[in-house]
Amino acid sequence: MTLRSDNRPWYKQRWPWLLMAGPIAVVIAGVITTWLAVTSNDGLVTDDYYKQGLAVNQTLQRDHQASSLGIQADVMRAGQNMRLLIRANEGVAVPQALELKLAHPTRAGQDQSVAMTAEGQGFYSGKLTGEVAGRWLVSIEDPAGQWRLHGEWQADSEEPLRLTAQAGK
Incomplete structure (x- = not known):
């Protein structure tokens, strides 16, 4: 049986920190992603898409009117x-x-x-x-x-x- 010769505590060893670096990076990236999702307004999703779909014909009619007037x-x-x-x-x-x-x-x-x-x-x-x-x-x-x-x-x-x-x- 071999005994460990150095008496350094675990936090002064290199391997525990190397093994913890991956999970710590993932947690930090998750916090940053959550912060970006909450603070930024993407504006891409609308809650009244059905009403917007119904208004398409009215919009097209205005385009046709501009064309007939030669604008x-x-x-x-x-x-x-x-x-x-x-x-x-x-x-x-x-x-x-x-x-x-x-x-x-x-x-x-x-x-x-x-x-x-x-x-x-x-x-x-x-x-x-x-x-x-x-x-x-x-x-x-x-x-x-x-x-x-x-x-x-x-x-x-x-x-x-x-x-x-x-x-x-």
């Missing part, structure tokens, strides 16, 4: 200032105010709604309430809710975004 828009940005150029078929009156909605694809808390006021000759202007960068879903609507234009916008792009109503969508 097109160019969205331009300079810093926090937004500018629209709206074109429509001959004889179609454009409203004095429009609503520009910017929706972030994954973070609903960053969504913005910008009131656009007419400057004349189809131009509208408004101001952003926060910083925008990356990809955004853009929607332009008239105040009466009769028509809508929508599309995807890369906010970092220097080129204006052209929105055209597509009746086939």
Whole structure:
């Protein structure tokens, strides 16, 4: 029988700490994951998905209306200032105010709604309430809710975004 020659306590040995490192790392990762799940709002799951499904036909009807009116828009940005150029078929009156909605694809808390006021000759202007960068879903609507234009916008792009109503969508 061999006797242990060193009299160091267990916590001064290397092997117990090496064996405990894995479970300790898992516990720490679990706490961090729980904290992230509780504090962040993903905004991807909606509780009224059935009502949203029923509203799809109304949304499509507004897209078809924009197509029949021949409405097109160019969205331009300079810093926090937004500018629209709206074109429509001959004889179609454009409203004095429009609503520009910017929706972030994954973070609903960053969504913005910008009131656009007419400057004349189809131009509208408004101001952003926060910083925008990356990809955004853009929607332009008239105040009466009769028509809508929508599309995807890369906010970092220097080129204006052209929105055209597509009746086939």
